[in-house]
Amino acid sequence: MRFVVYLRRVIPALALIGATLVLAHSVSTHWLSTLIALVMWSCNAVAWNIASGYTGIFSLGHHVFFGVGAYTSTMLFLRAGVSPWIGMFLGGLLAALLGAAVGGVTFRYQIRGVFLGLTTLALGEVARSVAAGWNWIGGPVGLLLPMSNDPKNFIFIERLPYFYIAFAMLLTYLGIAWLIERSWFGYYLKAIREDEGAAEASGVNTYLYKTVALGISAGLTGMVGTFYAQYMLFIAPDVVFHFDVTLNMLLGVMVGGSGTLFGPVLGSSLFTALGEGLRNLPLAASARVAAGSKMVYAAILVITALYMPGGIVGWWQSRRSTRTPAREARPHAA
Amino acid sequence: MTVEVALQTLLSALLTGCIYALIAVGFTLVFGVLDIVNFAHGNVAMLAMFATYVLFHAFGLDPYVSALILAPSFFLLGLALYQGLFKKLVELPHSTHIMVTLGLMIGTDNLANFIFGADLRGVNTSYTTASVVLGDISLQVARAMAAGVAVVVVSGIALFLKYTDFGKSIRAAASNRLGAKVCGINVERVYLISVALAVAAAALAGTVMMPYYLVSPVTGHEFLNKAFAITVVGGMGSFGGALVASLIVALVEAFGGLLLSPTLANAIVFGLLILVLLFRPSGLFGQRPIH
Numbered sequence: 001m002r003f004v005v006y007l008r009r010v011i012p013a014l015a016l017i018g019a020t021l022v023l024a025h026s027v028s029t030h031w032l033s034t035l036i037a038l039v040m041w042s043c044n045a046v047a048w049n050i051a052s053g054y055t056g057i058f059s060l061g062h063h064v065f066f067g068v069g070a071y072t073s074t075m076l077f078l079r080a081g082v083s084p085w086i087g088m089f090l091g092g093l094l095a096a097l098l099g100a101a102v103g104g105v106t107f108r109y110q111i112r113g114v115f116l117g118l119t120t121l122a123l124g125e126v127a128r129s130v131a132a133g134w135n136w137i138g139g140p141v142g143l144l145l146p147m148s149n150d151p152k153n154f155i156f157i158e159r160l161p162y163f164y165i166a167f168a169m170l171l172t173y174l175g176i177a178w179l180i181e182r183s184w185f186g187y188y189l190k191a192i193r194e195d196e197g198a199a200e201a202s203g204v205n206t207y208l209y210k211t212v213a214l215g216i217s218a219g220l221t222g223m224v225g226t227f228y229a230q231y232m233l234f235i236a237p238d239v240v241f242h243f244d245v246t247l248n249m250l251l252g253v254m255v256g257g258s259g260t261l262f263g264p265v266l267g268s269s270l271f272t273a274l275g276e277g278l279r280n281l282p283l284a285a286s287a288r289v290a291a292g293s294k295m296v297y298a299a300i301l302v303i304t305a306l307y308m309p310g311g312i313v314g315w316w317q318s319r320r321s322t323r324t325p326a327r328e329a330r331p332h333a334a
Numbered sequence: 335m336t337v338e339v340a341l342q343t344l345l346s347a348l349l350t351g352c353i354y355a356l357i358a359v360g361f362t363l364v365f366g367v368l369d370i371v372n373f374a375h376g377n378v379a380m381l382a383m384f385a386t387y388v389l390f391h392a393f394g395l396d397p398y399v400s401a402l403i404l405a406p407s408f409f410l411l412g413l414a415l416y417q418g419l420f421k422k423l424v425e426l427p428h429s430t431h432i433m434v435t436l437g438l439m440i441g442t443d444n445l446a447n448f449i450f451g452a453d454l455r456g457v458n459t460s461y462t463t464a465s466v467v468l469g470d471i472s473l474q475v476a477r478a479m480a481a482g483v484a485v486v487v488v489s490g491i492a493l494f495l496k497y498t499d500f501g502k503s504i505r506a507a508a509s510n511r512l513g514a515k516v517c518g519i520n521v522e523r524v525y526l527i528s529v530a531l532a533v534a535a536a537a538l539a540g541t542v543m544m545p546y547y548l549v550s551p552v553t554g555h556e557f558l559n560k561a562f563a564i565t566v567v568g569g570m571g572s573f574g575g576a577l578v579a580s581l582i583v584a585l586v587e588a589f590g591g592l593l594l595s596p597t598l599a600n601a602i603v604f605g606l607l608i609l610v611l612l613f614r615p616s617g618l619f620g621q622r623p624i625h
Contacts, residue, residue, distance in 0.1 A: 056429075058429055058432060060432075060436075105612065106611075109611060109612050109615055110615065111611055111615070113429075114371045114428050114431065114432055115566075115611070117371075118371065119607075119608065119611060122559065122562070122604045122607060122608070123604070123608075125600055125604065126600070129597055129598060129600050129601050130598075130601060132597065133597045133598060247440065250433075250436075254433060287447070287451065288448055290444075290447075291444040291445075291447035291448040292444070292448055294440055294441075294443070294444040294447075295441050295444045295445060295448065297440065298437040298439075298440040298441035298444065299437070299441065301434075301436070301437040301440070302433070302434050302437035304433075305430045305433035305434050305437065306422065306426075306430070306434060309430060
């Protein structure tokens with residue numbers, strides 16, 4: 001029986017993976033780019049969810065980790081000739097260490113909830129102004145990567161290889177999130193999210209686990225930063241150190257379902273699709289299209305926060321739980 | 335650095351500090367009374383600046399005339415904001431506060447961007463470039479006028495909180511919501527007036543800055559950052575602390591920018607913010623530790 005239950009979960013997952021691969025091979029270049037963006041933002045959302053959704057660390061400064069990952073691999077490649085395949089892991093490691101350091105300092109001094117949000121937001125501003133003022137790393141203009149077909153250095157002319165890399169990253173990230181969700185580590189994180197004082201009193205080293213959770217989340221975000229740099233072949237402080245990066249993660253997670261495995265992917269997919277739809281609005285200037293879409297996103301964020309705090313997955317689970325009880329589905333409280 | 339430069343920087347920092355105080359008091363008030371951190375607070379000033387810009391270019395209204403229209407209008411807007419949104423929000427968890435007010439911030443950023451575009455805009459009044467020379471230093475008239483308005487209004491709010499019955503209700507609700515309710519204070523009305531007052535004060539600050547300041551859709555973020563830094567440095571919900579901290583933040587920003595680099599002025603303010611959070615989390619003048 002157990003085997004049947006197992007199959008009931010594995011078969012739809014494999015079917016979805018297969019369908020995505022078929023889709024990637026059959027669509028036009030434009031839609032393939034959209035698909036890559038969707039997968040990339042899903043990776044970011046899954047990473048952010050490990051800190052915010054599972055642990056309740058409401059970071060608004062994840063663009064710092066994204067930017068550190070992007071800049072580390074790019075600088076190593078441009079200045080030292082280190083392949084971004086290696087740079088990606090070094091960038092991720094540096095971002096993870098930075099995340100752990102940020103957590104180590106802020107958690108030590110009991111900064112949490114709204115104040116952690118504001119402090120990390122402030123950190124993002126600092127990172128952006130430092131990157132823009134530092135000419136050795138390109139200053140405000142940013143850095144360009146050479147356009148060539150150089151698979152050894154993570155640069156491709158075709159888009160399909162990028163899709164495969166992003167998709168492999170997403171599956172890995174989901175695997176990591178799944179492992180965390182099912183392990184004692186994940187239970188500790190959820191205990192911290194629900195009631196940090198109670199978790200501490202029960203003997204959970206909340207300081208250690210929060211710091212590790214933020215480190216993992218930051219490291220995974222940093223690796224997406226490298227992917228972004230290699231895919232766009234251009235990074236600048238106003239792009240990779242911009243709050244919009246964190247905003248995209250936040251929108252995907254909150255609308256899809258905070259603290260759930262597939263919620264972040266679902267939410268990010270919805271926003272990518274919505275962005276595609278809004279792009280075709282009959283507005284003359286493209287800046288207006290961007291501003292208009294963000295107004296729609298903001299409205300969705302407010303409405304979700306007020307009326308659907310568990311996101312789509314949370315809402316679905318609470319609907320199901322009225323029929324079959326004992327499935328957890330609750331919004332997280334900071 | 336010569337003495338003149340130092341004096342000039344000091345004067346300009348003090349004038350800026352007065353404006354910061356006018357913006358920060360509302361942020362502190364809403365935080366102290368409703369326990370809501372309003373990410374959209376800076377954008378209230380930004381919207382008022384654009385409103386001033388429109389009134390100036392469409393009807394030729396001087397910003398100080400606009401202030402007489404805009405401050406009451408934004409007070410009404412604040413009443414509506416409380417009734418429509420914050421009344422519900424105050425009962426909900428902090429994570430919801432962040433998302434909703436962040437949503438307001440992003441929404442208003444892009445509303446301004448949609449209408450006006452991302453360019454910097456200003457108004458050119460007869461006194462925009464006027465200045466009075468005092469010995470070796472010069473005093474910009476527009477900045478001095480704005481600072482004067484800020485000092486008058488902030489003192490007015492301080493006296494209102496200190497000496498009127500309603501002001502006492504506000505302070506009671508800020509220090510203990512349930513206790514105030516038990517004593518028969520209409521807490522809802524306190525919330526309503528606090529939000530409206532905060533919105534009106536921020537809008538007034540934006541309006542009187544317009545003669546010498548350029549506005550863009552992201553201008554509000556600077557104000558939010560400053561208000562946050564001031565609230566942390568002064569102590570959460572401490573009104574007097576916020577006033578002193580406004581001057582401290584303005585001084586640190588001005589002299590940090592002068593001695594190190596103007597582009598790093600923001601980073602220096604946040605260095606101060608983080609130091610205070612780390613070593614004195616209840617702020618320099620507050621009693622309440624943060625959570």
